[in-house]
Amino acid sequence: MKPIAALLVLAGLSTAAPSPNVVQDEQAKRAVWPNGPFVTSGRWILDATGKNLTYAGTNWPGHNDVMIPEGLQYQSIETIVQKVKSLGMNAVRLTFAIQMIDEIYSNGGQDITIQRAFVQALGQANGTRVLNQVLAKNPRFNASTTRLQVFDAVAEELAKQQIYVHLDNHISKGMWCCSGTDGNTWWGDTYFSTANWVRGLSYMAEHGKSWRALVSIGLRNEPREPTNNQALSRSAYNWQSWYGYMRQGADAVHKSNPDLLIFLSGMNYDTTLTPVVQGTALTPGSGRFSFGDFPGYANKLVLELHNYENSIGNCNTLQNNLYRNGFQALTSSATNKFPVMMTEFGFQMDDRTWRGVYASCLASYLPAQKAGWFIWVLSGSYYIRSGTQDFEESWGLLNHDWSAWRSPSYVNGALLGMVKNTLS
Numbered sequence: 001m002k003p004i005a006a007l008l009v010l011a012g013l014s015t016a017a018p019s020p021n022v023v024q025d026e027q028a029k030r031a032v033w034p035n036g037p038f039v040t041s042g043r044w045i046l047d048a049t050g051k052n053l054t055y056a057g058t059n060w061p062g063h064n065d066v067m068i069p070e071g072l073q074y075q076s077i078e079t080i081v082q083k084v085k086s087l088g089m090n091a092v093r094l095t096f097a098i099q100m101i102d103e104i105y106s107n108g109g110q111d112i113t114i115q116r117a118f119v120q121a122l123g124q125a126n127g128t129r130v131l132n133q134v135l136a137k138n139p140r141f142n143a144s145t146t147r148l149q150v151f152d153a154v155a156e157e158l159a160k161q162q163i164y165v166h167l168d169n170h171i172s173k174g175m176w177c178c179s180g181t182d183g184n185t186w187w188g189d190t191y192f193s194t195a196n197w198v199r200g201l202s203y204m205a206e207h208g209k210s211w212r213a214l215v216s217i218g219l220r221n222e223p224r225e226p227t228n229n230q231a232l233s234r235s236a237y238n239w240q241s242w243y244g245y246m247r248q249g250a251d252a253v254h255k256s257n258p259d260l261l262i263f264l265s266g267m268n269y270d271t272t273l274t275p276v277v278q279g280t281a282l283t284p285g286s287g288r289f290s291f292g293d294f295p296g297y298a299n300k301l302v303l304e305l306h307n308y309e310n311s312i313g314n315c316n317t318l319q320n321n322l323y324r325n326g327f328q329a330l331t332s333s334a335t336n337k338f339p340v341m342m343t344e345f346g347f348q349m350d351d352r353t354w355r356g357v358y359a360s361c362l363a364s365y366l367p368a369q370k371a372g373w374f375i376w377v378l379s380g381s382y383y384i385r386s387g388t389q390d391f392e393e394s395w396g397l398l399n400h401d402w403s404a405w406r407s408p409s410y411v412n413g414a415l416l417g418m419v420k421n422t423l424s
């Protein structure tokens with residue numbers, strides 16, 4: 001380039017408005033991961049630089065009886081997060097029980113120690129043994145570390161490895177979820193106090209302000225019919241009540257932490273959100289879903305659905321079901337448009353099941369919709385599940401001691417591609 005031309009270019013650069021691309025690049029450079037807070041715009045989630053994004057991740061349970069994220073007796077937090085990262089995933093759905101927050105309140109504002117939590121849930125001998133295994137694998141902890149400090153450390157490591165945290169209130173009483181008779185089905189059920197739920201959501205939303213990776217929260221996992229409580233079922237298991245509770249929970253979260261995206265889960269084990277998407281009556285009343293009912297944070301709402309139609313014989317049928325049950329919200333035909341994520345789906349981790357209709361259909365459908373998802377489940381095993389200690393999770397991505405993939409053929413044959421196709 002001749003000197004005179006170079007001068008003209010320099011002069012031009014200094015006076016002309018930068019192109020939109022340059023502005024975007026500059027914003028991206030200035031921004032710091034995770035580039036929050038996120039907002040929604042129609043069917044998209046946007047970060048603070050205006051870039052759209054979604055999640056591709058896995059569930060990491062922390063809501064079972066011990067109420068500590070699973071797997072730490074076998075591996076360090078760093079190792080487990082590296083495993084998630086090696087899949088190219090960008091998010092973890094971290095589940096918690098309201099009971100943990102109830103116990104913080106009843107313990108004078110201090111969470112209980114992991115020593116007490118393990119002994120309470122596993123008994124003196126096994127609780128002590130498993131605690132010592134956790135301390136050996138995770139020497140940063142000690143017997144008086146609290147459960148919440150473990151959650152903090154998990155969130156911190158996820159941030160270090162640039163993986164978003166999506167918190168999920170999975171259940172009220174810390175235990176395996178979900179059935180129609182487990183006392184955690186619906187607001188007002190045996191263990192499901194609405195007041196404690198609201199308090200617990202507020203607490204975690206507020207506490208999570210110190211977690212760099214926290215970007216969203218799910219209000220409640222799999223609302224469902226209390227099948228052993230006809231009075232509750234008749235009086236309250238309906239869309240009208242659902243809407244009142246969701247608004248209450250969303251409001252509590254937003255007041256405590258206005259940055260978070262708020263995920264709404266549907267009825268019948270979070271398998272349907274049809275009236276919300278189609279804007280039809282929230283029965284038995286005649287009111288309808290309205291973004292105006294979420295003043296100041298209508299652009300924070302995301303829909304989440306689960307699907308476990310594992311024995312479906314036909315991918316078209318599954319896709320039609322998903323569309324009808326809520327994925328329509330991603331399309332222009334929806335009355336109310338939202339981002340939609342499948343926050344749970346899963347299946348037996350062997351060499352065969354992932355090749356079947358259900359798993360392969362979801363592996364193509366979700367990336368094609370640019371819909372986010374979390375596979376159930378990361379856990380190779382649980383400290384305790386339904387009374388059995390060291391429970392083997394045959395649906396787990398990881399094997400029993402969380403050291404390797406349970407089904408390498410699935411990971412290499414489908415999962416890596418599904419992550420890539422979702423995030424590209």
Ligand SMILES: *[C@@H]1O[C@H](CO)[C@@H](O)[C@H](O)[C@H]1NC(C)=O
Nearest residue numbers: 044052053054370422423424
């Ligand atoms: C972002 O939006 C564009 C369409 O505007 C779409 O093609 C792309 O897949 C989206 N990216 C993600 C991660 O959703």
Ligand SMILES: *[C@@H]1O[C@H](CO)[C@@H](O)[C@H](O)[C@H]1NC(C)=O
Nearest residue numbers: 122123125126387388389390
């Ligand atoms: C204690 O742990 C051992 C080894 O995992 C197990 O066999 C035993 O059943 C556990 N005890 C109880 C009460 O579950």
Ligand SMILES: *[C@@H]1O[C@H](CO)[C@@H](O)[C@H](O)[C@H]1NC(C)=O
Nearest residue numbers: 140141142143144145146149
């Ligand atoms: C135990 O670990 C926690 C963090 O996990 C820390 O805050 C506390 O100071 C440690 N206590 C002792 C006695 O080392």
